[in-house]
Amino acid sequence: MRLTAKSEYGLIATIDLACNFGLGPVSAREISERREIPARFLEQLFVSLRRAGLVTAQRGARGGFKLSRDPEQITVLDVVEALEGPLETSVCDHERASGCGRSASCAASSVWSKATRALRDVFAETTLAELAGTQEAMDDRTSVV
Amino acid sequence: MRLTAKSEYGLIATIDLACNFGLGPVSAREISERREIPARFLEQLFVSLRRAGLVTAQRGARGGFKLSRDPEQITVLDVVEALEGPLETSVCDHERASGCGRSASCAASSVWSKATRALRDVFAETTLAELAGTQEAMDDRTSVV
DNA sequence: CGAATCCCTACAGGATGAGTCGTGTTTGGG
DNA sequence: CCCAAACACGACTCATCCTGTAGGGATTCG
Known part of the structure; x- marks a missing residue:
């Protein structure tokens, strides 16, 4: 997978x-500090997320990112596939599974x-x-910012 | 994962x-040829499977491996964990998930x-x-050995 | 005895994951 | 109007680990 x-x-x-949905855009740097994620690495992820149409970028000063759809309309699957590629091809079902007809080695692939x-x-x-929702509850409990 | x-x-x-359960032991070489798996690589896997107690080895000429329990008593999970280590630690829930109390970055980890x-x-x-069962049906259909 | 077979360790080479860096482009604000 | 903040893009490094090979040793059957 x-x-x-x-x-x-x-x-x-x-x-x-x-x-932060509904408020202004949030910068990558802000998130990287708040969530302890390497800044330059996070930038790259946002590029993928934007290309997948999940987030919208606002360039320039006071810029940042926001979700391009309502949070209820975005699933974990959307995020994961935007970043890792389609799930199907990532478990184990590659060539061998398609060579099914020949070497009959695919009772395994059904699993x-x-x-x-x-x-x-x-997802x-x-x-x-x-x-x-859960995240906000957690953030509130640990420290009231 | x-x-x-x-x-x-x-x-x-x-x-x-x-x-082949119930019949004599099957050699690694035989399986490697029948299923087109690199022989020396397969040998290593059998070492892990034996150490996990899933298969029993019979050394020497006419030796080979057999399942040490009834096939109904062995699950895919047994096999996978014998070869890859415990599933839990392999998805994404490592350090960050346990640092939960501090940076509160774990609404994700629940997923x-x-x-x-x-x-x-x-599994x-x-x-x-x-x-x-499925495998035998497949083998029969492709070529009657 | 000798061939087949399992047992163990080490090692090589390539892919890929994790993260960095440099540079360019856009844009709001003083 | 210019600068600093911020995103955009691609190349690059470094380490890990997956995949597979190699060589030798220990057992056992015929």
Whole structure:
């Protein structure tokens, strides 16, 4: 499947944007400081997120990013696939699975498919709005900013 | 999660053993040829599988491997964890998730936990006996050996 | 005895993940 | 009007790890 730090950071960042939805744009630097994410690395992630149409960029001073849709309309799956590529191709079902007809080595591949589907379901069910809720509760409890 | 070729090959190999359960031991070379898996690489996988107690080795001429339990008593999860290590630590929930109390960056981590659980459920539900069934049907259809 | 087979360790090479750097472009504000 | 803040893009490094190979040793059957 290949879930890397990109997904981790990217999700944290988009949750942060969801928390600030409706207000002005939030700069990458701000998020990187607040959530302890390497700044230049985060920048790259935002490029991918923007290209996937999930966030909108505002360049120049006082610029930043905001979600381009309502947080309820963006799922974890959207974020993950924007950053890592399509889920299907990332579990184990590559060449060998398609060589099915020949070497018949694919009773195994049915398991990977099921696994991918299960993962996809979890990700598709969870929206940023939902996570923003939990996140705000957490932030409030730890320190009132 | 980190699902690599080890799991792919390992599962194919153990399914093969499940198909031959009750008969004599099957050599690594035989499986490597039948399923087109690099021989020396497969050897290594069997070492891990043996250490995990999933297979039993018979050394010497006419030796080989057999499942040490009934195929219905071995799940895909057993095989995967024997080869890749515990599932929990492999999705995304490492340090950051435990630093929860401090930087409050873990609304995200709840998603990874759910994902891991979903994956684990799929793997834990599927037994080698089940897969051996499908595999035999496939092998029969492609060529009657 | 000898061939087959498993057992163990080490190692190589390539991919990729994680993160940095330099530079360019846009834009709001003093 | 110009500068600083901010995004945009691509190249690049560094380490890890996946994939697979190699060589030798230990067992066991015929």
